[in-house]
Amino acid sequence: MDISPVFFYLFAGLALGCSLLVVLKKNPVASAFNLVMVFFAFAGIYAMLDAHLIAALQVLVYAGAIMVLFLFVIMLLNADVPSFDLQRSHPGARVVAGLLCAVLLLAFVWAFKNSPSPVEPGQFSASRIEAAGGNTRVVSELLFSEYILPFELTSVLLLGAIVGAVAIAKRKQKVGAGGGVK
Amino acid sequence: MLESMSLFHLLTFLKFAVILVIILSVAPVMAWVERRGSALMQNRLGPNRIGPLGLFQSICDAIKFLFKEDPIPGHVSKFYYALAPVVSLVPAFMTFAVVPFASTIEVDGRVLGFQLADLNVGLLYVFSVASLGVYGIIMGGWSSNNKFALLGGLRSSSQMISYELSLGLSVIGIIMAFSSVHLGEIVQGQAEVFRQIGPFVLPEWLQVPKWGILVQPLGFIIFITAAFAETNRLPFDLPEGESEIVAGYHLEYGAMKFSMFMMAEYINMFVASSLIATLYFGGYHGLHWVLNLVPLEGMSREWMRIALELGAFFLKVAFFMWFFVWVRWTLPRFRYDQVMELGWKVMLPISLANIFLTAFAVYYGWI
Incomplete structure (x- = not known):
């Protein structure tokens, strides 16, 4: 499995950037559109990991169905008015939020640094799945038996x-x- | 290795270019077919001034769309307003990547496929990409900041959600019958002989190919109905219903941006037609008997086979494109509550029953 670093950083950057926009955009519809882009970027990374089924399902279920429903509800409720005012948030609350974010980031870095990377591919390596008839067949057979x-x-x-x-x-x-x- | 890789890339680019040209030429041709077809049905002449039978009318329209002033209304959300036509056009293009329009041919020991991407998840890819087409419409409707446009976008999202369920469930029958989601394998499965209807075995002399419509008649009816709803064609063109919400989601669009929405609609029709042909009408099968009539040997015979397969596939697609036009100018539009009722109370239960029946048939070995 060789992931092209260019595309990985492209999709990862897209996911991160759009996730930020989801939180920062004041208009809920714009946030929803950015969330769709996040799902897309994830699907791209899944596809590069040879997990085509997961990539297709990611787009089909999240981007294609759930987010359309979200948008429908947002537009139906006409939630154009922001429910909170960014300007009036308490400075103390900002400091606490920043601290919590920093703690979360540190926890992630610590977890990634200390977890052993799997050298041996598990039972379902890409080549084995290919030999057994591809992702979809293997997943569906497991799902309906084991x-x-x-x-x-x-x-x-x-x-x-x-x-x-x-x-x-x-x-x-x-x-x-x-x-x-x- | 490097040489074969670059050849592979070259071939992929070539295929890509050919498919792109085919898809791009669909919209102008269909615009002409639709206008002449509607005129035929309403006892009019239709556009007949430019070129033979008015065939070049579409070219004039394209030039007009390109050079027309493209105003952006002051009250729209500019970024999403400009993005929406592109968003509706791109998924329409992407869907066609996995449709096989002829079988493979071996040239100098190298297998050549007539399909852009031979994906394992085939059908799932089609549905996942096709389900994104609605975003262009929602985005256009919302960013226009116009109540009629917003209503169009709302209608479109609820309609898409409702009919996507039936569309997806109707295809599960096909997946069960041919036990694959791979479009190539589904087409291969339809080359076999149709042996029995339920428990009744057909006589030996009746050699009917096992096309999807024979195996899944109920699934086919659901699929084609849902396909009309998914492509926003009459009788399901609620998102733009002129008599109620002026022009719906593309009310604020003009010039090339409007024409991109139109192109997306025609390309979606093209994709839907090619899916109907692939899943229910044997894909590229159907003209192989011509091979026995012509005295060709070896490689030329193989190329003849490919040509016949391409011909069969595009003939079927052309028929269903015409079918879309035919239905549009025959049936009136549904009312909004009727659309919802049909989707949830009729199509969904029938498609679930279809899955149940198919499972029954597969269990008893009838399919």
Whole structure:
């Protein structure tokens, strides 16, 4: 696996820059567009790591579905007015936030410096996956054989979440409309 | 090694250039087909002054779009306003990279594929890129700072979300039937003989190719309906519905920026048509019988085969492009609540049922 450093720094820089813009932009829609770019940059890095399936799913699920939904909600609620004022934040709060950020950065640096880098590729090296018929086949076969129980449990969990969301939405509507809902 | 690598790169660039030219020429040709086609259906003449049958009208339009004044309204968010047409155009171009339009040919011991990128995740790549097309529309609608444009963008995002589900689920049937997400393998699978409909075995003399539409008739209907919604074509052109929200998301756009939105729509149609042909109509298969009629041997026979495959593929694509135009000038637009109802209450349950039925058929070995 040889990652071209040029492209790595390109995608990593894009991810970092756009992540910053997500936080710094005052308009929520602009933040959302930048978040899409972050997902894109991640997908680029995944693709360079030969994880084409993850890259495709990253774009398909996060950029293609979830963020469109986010944008829909933001635009529907018309959240154009910033809910907080940057100018009026307490100077003490800024110092605390800066300190916390520095601590987090140090923790990351420490973790990366001290973790041993894997020299031996694991069970699923790129060449083995290629021999077994590619990413998609290997992942789907594992998902529906060895990991079938967690997979099914996750789908039950998601179904529960959907039913719960619908139930909550319906109940509120009933109260608001004064029994006008069928 | 270096020499073969550079040859590989050269070939890739060549393929890229050819595909780019094909895709770029789709928009003007389709603009002409649409105008003449609509005229045909409404008993009019349509553009017929410039060139034979008005064929050069599109060139004049292109020149007009290029040289027209391109005003930027004062109330728009300039950066996103300028970015939106590009964002809607780029995914449309990218999707075509994995579609195979002919099988491979061996030239001097080197295998030559007629496909830009032979990706393992094929179909997933198509869906992940196609799902990004909506951002151009949302971005255009939002950055225009116009209530009609914003409504268009909103409609587009809700419509895309609703129909993408059915689109993705309908294709799962195809993936199950041919047990691959690789587009080349799906096309290869459709070259086999269709043996049985459910438990009923077809007679031996009936040699029908196992095309996707025979294996997945229900999936095909869902796919083509969702494809209309995804490409924002009538009867699902709610994002621009002229009679309700003037021109929707591209209301504030003019000149070349507007024409880029138009191009994106036609290119999306082209991609959708080529996907329908690839997944449900045997891709590049269908004209191989001509080979037996011509006395050709060796390499020329191979090239003849490739030419026939290209012909078959583009004929199918052309038919479905025409189908898009045909439907547009035949059906009226849905109402917004009808679109949502159809997407969530009809298409989604049917596509889930289709997966269930397919699983049943695969389990009993019918497919």
